[in-house]
Amino acid sequence: MSHRKKAMLKIVILGDSGVGKTSLIRQYVDNKFSTQYKATIGADFFNRELQVDDHTVKMQLWDTAGQERFQSLGVAFYRGADCCVLVYDVNNPKSFEALKAWRDEFLVQANPRDPETFPFVVVGNKVDIEDNNKRVSTKRAQAFCRANGNMPYFETSAKEAIGVEAAFEVIARNALSQAESEDYNEDFTDAINIHLDSDKSPCMC
């Protein structure tokens, strides 16, 4: 049990609608970009394998709807996440300001064992667009990330495939170490878990 490796790393991508969550995932998984990805409704996921040091990691990347109200039914896919990616549009300050709310929402819904150490990665997308007036500065973003538990920060362009691979490599590493620490913890709590699991039965009433 103690050396069990989780077969699949589960990564949840959150952020306001239109910041490019679907585009980031599709660029990373298929090396494709389209301006016409429809607004995500419900949820979907995509798989990709990645070589991290000497072993292959399988990632399940969960794409979600950006409109806030659609999150309330999202518990189903938040659970068991190994890493959460918070995405904003560098040209849209509102989407940046929403990051904290997304983070809190995730922690409430996913209810990870140790919220303090749960890995988040912040991605500022759409750096290809030149709009100096509105742009959230890199400094500001870095300061925010430092102040909120030293979250790694990346700037990307899903359209031009800039920074996407680098961001996901760090996401994968963080997810992997999170999964390993969960494994470690489970060794001590297995007895309790098994008991709880056997009690769980679907409600028929």
Added chain:
Amino acid sequence: MTSKAKLLYSKSKVYVHPTPNSKDNIPGFVGLVRPSHAEDSGILVAWVPEDDLKVNHDYDQYVKVDLDENLVLKEALVSTPPPSSFSSYGFSVPIRDIYSIYYKRPSLGWWWGSITINTRGSETLPAIFFHDSESPSTKNEQKKRNKDFDPFSNDGNLYWGGDTFLLYLEKYAKLVNPSGSNNIFLVNPTQEDLDLYSNSNNKVAAKDEEDPFVKVFNDVKWKVLSKLASVTKFSRNTAQQLFDSTPPKVKTLLNIPEVQKVNDDFGSAKVYLAKWALGIAEEAQRSKRKSVYNEGYRKFLKGELGDFELLSIDFESERRNPIGIKEWNAFFDPIGHLVLTVEEVKERIFHGGLQPEVRPQAWLFLLEIIPWVSTDKERKKILNQKRHEYNDLKKLWWDDLENKNHDEFWLDQKSRIEKDVHRTDRSVSFFAEAEVSHPDPNSRFAETGTNAHLEQMKDMLITYNEYNKNLGYIQGMSDLLSPLYVVFQDDAVAFAAFCKFMDRMERNFIRDQSGMRDQLLTIDHLVQLMLPQLYEHLAQADSTHFFFFFRMILVWFKREFAWDDVLTLWEVLWTNYYSSDFVLFVALAILDKHKDIIMTHLNQFDEILKYMNELSMTMDLKDILERAEIQFLNFRKAIDMVDRKRQDMSSSTFLASGSTDYSLTDTEGSKAAKQKLTDHELPNITRDLRNLLSKEIVIVKEVERDPDVGGG
């Protein structure tokens, strides 16, 4: 040459129907064959497929004997037909081994008369159907009788192919037609057989007081059904495993009038046996697991005489051609009054949908922009009024842009709308081009360009955002609007239609998501009732939140079907023909169709979600709609049966003994709740389920928006 047998009688074009599909019917001959040196009781009753006869060159002999009405042919030698055939449904059985013959004349709605042979070994052989209209000998005989003005056979019924079979069989065996039945013939019955028959008759008369008998009868009945099921490709072995009760004597059973009635009801539905047997298989499988709810349901299914109705899927659903403009115009008189009833028109649309050129007119009615009962003149007036209304509403924000541009909520919503319109249905030609430069040079779409239709879409959605202030614009609405706009090609009319459509769709979008939650919960109840085995599987896969239906329900399958299919689906749903929530039966139909794959291969929520998401653009709408209709009809019947059963229970003092108190949750049960009932054994028909029978649309309005809350 192997030993030859003598063919005494033959009838052509007698079929076995192995599946519900008529193209699977197998033509053959029924014959009486005397093996060499055999006495009368050793004469074989045989059914041989035409193909087998062609292989061993007996075909011509069978044809000759069939047409030999005056029995001039003295010697017609054929090979002895084998007792059973691995390659086909062929069989033969000596008269001495036949216990009874069940005999079903052709009737209205069931064109082929049939006979079914029950052996002394408690075996039911495949029913064979006499296709009279194809059999030359039968046609000759019918012609002759018509000429003589006596189309009836000796027993007073219309002559059919099976008549001569009995006539010939009677030459070699004693056929006793027990009193009270003209469908069953006992073949060379012993005194014991006859006694058994009359005894069982008495028992039936006393059945109301005799619970044990009812139990035996029910067991027996299921046995028979499993036998009948074996006619189909559903293998007998499987069927028998399902019914592990000790096999009772089928011959006892066949004498019971109740069972004959079963056979009667059932004969006409034989073609559905394959489906039916699968239904039983599910029930039986499921019943092995322990769950209070399901155990009750199983008992209900097994314990009631009426359970046949529930399980026999004798509902049919067939899609019709879409309504063309000619047919549509014929629905109205010269001044535009509907000449059919609204229900008739809706029925037609429900089953066929509309051709594109009919939609701009018909959708106005379906979305209740104009009343069904009105004249052309009145309709024109209403449409003009709608145009004014839209312009006025649009003007409200258009003339107030100064203020609006400082309103954060407004700006937020506007940019959300813009983002979404630019990614909605861009493959549809209306929205595909982006040849016009954007009116706002600061817009993030200034570079990519836009077109007049995209701009109209934005205006309509912004207007709706103002019109329904509490709800505002929510993602998914652009998907709902675009088909309306493309069909009407008129922004004002499309807006009016959208407002009407949104009346019923508002519950999908409200902030607390309770409307979506309720619908997913109703699906949960529906699947428990209609697809119980699948439900257990989904429960084990932590998937009974049915989240994988979220997208499908939210925008009514807009993302799951191709454009044209979406238009058809929506007009079908707008009819509210069976239920205003028929959309949930569409969901149920999709699960039904894929349940085997899900249960065999998908064991986790993520796998199921992926599978369901990937059904998008692969599903056959026609098939799904047919399944959905059948699911609905079965559902309605199930509710009806549970209600009737519950009523029976509450009026019966006999059944009340040994029961426990049980409070009912639904209104019908409330007055019965004071009595002692055993209906905890019945499936619980929740209010959610009962509401599915309603044709009234469900309207849930968003609560007032807190000014501090954004449009998320």
